[in-house]
Structure formats: C-alpha cells, structure tokens
Amino acid sequence: MARITVLGECMVELSPEGEGLHRMGFAGDTFNTAVYMARLGDAVAYCTALGKGDPFSDGALAAMRREGLDTRLVREAENRLPGLYAIVLDDSGERKFHYWRERAPIRDLFSQHTADQLIAAAKASDLVYLSGVTLAVIGDIGRARLKDILAYVHSLGVAVALDFNYRPALWASPEAAREALDGAVPACRYVSLSSEDSRPLYGREAEDLAVEWAAPGTGFGAEVVARDESHAVNVHTPEGRVATPAPVRVKALDTTGAGDSFNAAYLSSRLAGLPVETAVSRGHDLAAAVVACKGAIIPPPSMPVWSRG
Numbered sequence: 001m002a003r004i005t006v007l008g009e010c011m012v013e014l015s016p017e018g019e020g021l022h023r024m025g026f027a028g029d030t031f032n033t034a035v036y037m038a039r040l041g042d043a044v045a046y047c048t049a050l051g052k053g054d055p056f057s058d059g060a061l062a063a064m065r066r067e068g069l070d071t072r073l074v075r076e077a078e079n080r081l082p083g084l085y086a087i088v089l090d091d092s093g094e095r096k097f098h099y100w101r102e103r104a105p106i107r108d109l110f111s112q113h114t115a116d117q118l119i120a121a122a123k124a125s126d127l128v129y130l131s132g133v134t135l136a137v138i139g140d141i142g143r144a145r146l147k148d149i150l151a152y153v154h155s156l157g158v159a160v161a162l163d164f165n166y167r168p169a170l171w172a173s174p175e176a177a178r179e180a181l182d183g184a185v186p187a188c189r190y191v192s193l194s195s196e197d198s199r200p201l202y203g204r205e206a207e208d209l210a211v212e213w214a215a216p217g218t219g220f221g222a223e224v225v226a227r228d229e230s231h232a233v234n235v236h237t238p239e240g241r242v243a244t245p246a247p248v249r250v251k252a253l254d255t256t257g258a259g260d261s262f263n264a265a266y267l268s269s270r271l272a273g274l275p276v277e278t279a280v281s282r283g284h285d286l287a288a289a290v291v292a293c294k295g296a297i298i299p300p301p302s303m304p305v306w307s308r309g
Contacts (some may be wrong), residue, residue, distance in 0.1 A: 002126040002271035005073070005118070006034040007047045007146070008134040009106040010060045011099075014086040015254070015295040022086065026063040027296035029131050029165055032257045035297055036264030036286060037129075038068045040307055042271070045070035045121055049105035052076035056084075073121055077105040087256055087295075095256045099169075101137070110142035115149060122153040126271055127190075129263075131163040132197070135180045136170035147183045154187035159271075161190035163263055164197040174200050185213065186220055190270070192263055194227040210236040223276075225266065227259075233283070235276050244280040250288045257296030262287040265307075282306065 008030025014022040031046065038044045046069045051057035060082055064071050083101030090096075122128045128150065135143055150160050162184055171177040178201045185191060191213060195206040202209060210224035214236035221238045235242045252258075262283035269279035285304040293302055 002037075002042045002268065003124060004034075004037055004042050004044045004127045004129060004267075004271075005047060005121045005125045006030050006037070006044060007118075007128070007130045008034075009083060009101075009104065009137055010046070010048055010050070010064065011101065011104070012056050012060070012082055012084040013295060014084070015256070016087060016089055017294070023295065025295050025297060026060045027257065028083075029133050029163070029260050030129060031064075032260035032296045033129060033163075033264045033267075034069055035067045036261050037268050039300065039303060040264065040268040042268055043070070044068070045073055045125075047073035047109075047118055047121070049075040049077055049109040050082050051080040051105055052078050054081055057082050073117060075105070075109060077108065080105040082106075087254070089254055094252070095254060104137070106137050107139050109138050110145045115145055119149055119152065122149065122158055123156060125153075125158060127159045127161055127267065128153060129161045129163075129267070130184070131165040132177065132181055133165050133167055133170065135184065136167065136177070143180050143183070150184055150187040154189075159189040160184075160187045161192070161263075161267055162188045163192040163259070164194070164201075165192075165259070166197040166201060168200065177201060185222070188220065188222050190267060191222050191224045192227075192259070192266075193224060194259075195229065207234055210234065211241075214238055223270075225263075225280075233280050235280065237276070242276040244277055245284070247284040248288060250292060252291040254294045255291050257290050258287045260296065261290040 009028045010031040011028045013025045013027040017023045034044050034046050083104035085097050085099045088096045193206045198206045206226035210226035213219045213222050216238040224236045226234045265286040266279045266283040
C-alpha cells in the first residue's frame with residue numbers, strides 16, 4: 001500500500017441522464033485519480049479547498065470520506081461554493097465540459113492554507129500527484145509556493161507525478177501554461193503527456209518530449225507516459241522505451257475520467273513494484289471500465305476484477 005498526497009479540485013459534476021435531466025455527482029481530474037487510487041488499496045490524502053456549510057461542499061466532503069480519502073488537508077472557506085461543471089456528450093460518447101468556477105475556493109488554496117501542513121504530508125508520502133489543471137486553478141501565488149514545495153520534497157526523494165492535462169481556457173496564454181508546467185517537470189519522477197497537450201504548448205509530439213525528458217544526464221530522468229489520438233501509450237524511462245500492450249477497443253458511453261483512471265492504475269501499479277507493461281495493461285483495463293459508464297466515478301462493482309482481489 002502506497003501513501004499518496006493528491007492536490008487539486010473537487011467540483012460538482014452534472015452528468016446527462018437523457019430527456020434534459022442531469023445526475024449530480026462530484027468529480028475533477030485529480031479527485032478522480034485519488035478515488036481510483038484509494039479503491040486500488042492505496043492510502044490517499046486529498047488537498048483541496050471547498051466551501052463550508054452548503055450542501056454541495058458538504059456533499060463533496062462526504063463523497064471523499066465515503067471513498068476512504070484522508071480529508072485533513074481540505075480547507076473550508078466561508079461563503080464560497082465549489083466549482084461546477086456540466087458534461088455534454090456527442091454520439092460517440094466523447095465529452096465536452098462547461099464550467100462555472102470563477103469564485104471557487106480552490107483559487108485561494110495557498111493564500112490561506114498552511115504550506116507546512118502540505119509539506120508534512122508530502123514528506124510522509126511515497127508520491128505527490130497533481131495536474132496541469134491544479135497548477136492553473138491555484139493562481140500565481142499558489143504556483144510559486146507549490147513549485148518550491150515540489151522541489152523540496154523531490155530533494156528528499158519523494159516521487160512527484162504530473163499529468164499535463166492542458167486546458168487552454170484555464171490559462172491566460174499557452175506561454176503562461178508552459179512556464180508553470182516547465183517549473184514543475186524537473187521535480188517529477190512520473191509525467192503523463194498527450195500530443196493534444198504537447199502540440200499547443202511546445203509545437204512537438206508527446207513522443208518526442210518523452211524521449212528527451214526521460215534521458216538520463218541530458219534530460220530529467222523521468223518516466224514519461226506519452227499518448228496519441230489513437231489511445232496508444234508509449235512509456236519512456238531512463239533505460240529506454242518500453243513496449244506496452246495496445247488497449248482493447250470498447251464502445252464508449254462517456255469518456256469522462258478515462259485518462260484520470262488510467263493514471264491511477266498505472267501509478268498504483270508502479271508504486272507496488274509492478275513492471276511498466278503490467279501497469280499500462282491495468283491502466284487500460286480501468287479506463288475501459290470507466291468509459292463504459294456515465295460520469296467520471298464509476299460504481300465500485302464496475303471496477304476491473306483484478307482491482308477487487
């Protein structure tokens with residue numbers, strides 16, 4: 001069992017149910033990953049900010065606790081509501097999001113939250129996990145403080161994992177996003193990157209950057225999971241490229257949370273000492289189960305069989 005600290009935002013999710021109806025749940029890229037890591041048996045603490053006393057913040061906190069997440073790093077802000085997003089699906093199950101989060105409390109996480117608490121939790125962890133969305137929503141003050149924290153825990157030997165998950169609407173410009181992400185990558189042992197992320201940010205394919213960042217000496221020596229539009233995964237480590245199994249094609253009902261769940265299974269497997277090939281296979285298995293259900297968080301009985309053993 002790995003000890004993991006996850007940083008990010010838990011939002012109210014409205015998932016389509018047909019006939020103009022939506023089902024309310026709670027989700028968010030790193031929150032989804034945290035939930036699946038906890039279901040896979042890891043001890044996961046979630047660092048975020050919510051409102052206080054309203055039914056949506058209370059509901060999000062209750063959802064975290066139901067999933068077994070440690071909530072001691074959750075800051076509650078008076079007179080604030082959590083962010084909200086609605087999913088719109090096309091005929092192939094591909095999703096588009098619409099957000100309401102301008103005053104979400106996550107934006108002030110590092111202005112009032114004690115960094116010492118996060119540092120203490122991170123030092124006791126095997127892994128600290130965050131995403132490009134995390135970096136976007138915590139603002140300039142948060143990014144500066146978090147960059148220092150990541151560099152510090154990295155120097156202590158704690159693994160850091162970053163999913164680029166570039167969302168242009170959250171950033172003032174691609175240059176601003178690239179600067180923030182470039183500040184985090186040197187502290188990372190694990191990086192997840194798609195060509196959809198890398199092209200607008202670097203003008204390069206994810207595979208090219210993976211080779212460069214994984215290289216010992218000249219690069220960062222990271223383990224980089226590179227993805228393309230075909231959903232093929234190529235993993236590059238300091239020892240070289242690892243041949244990985246192709247995903248089994250499944251009919252997608254809703255692709256929300258597919259990448260988040262893949263990251264959870266991949267990292268949980270690697271922290272347990274499993275080889276890259278097994279980690280990728282399990283990542284594909286969990287992502288396939290997730291896209292077969294509506295919403296980002298699937299019912300526990302829908303988890304892959306190996307995850308219940």
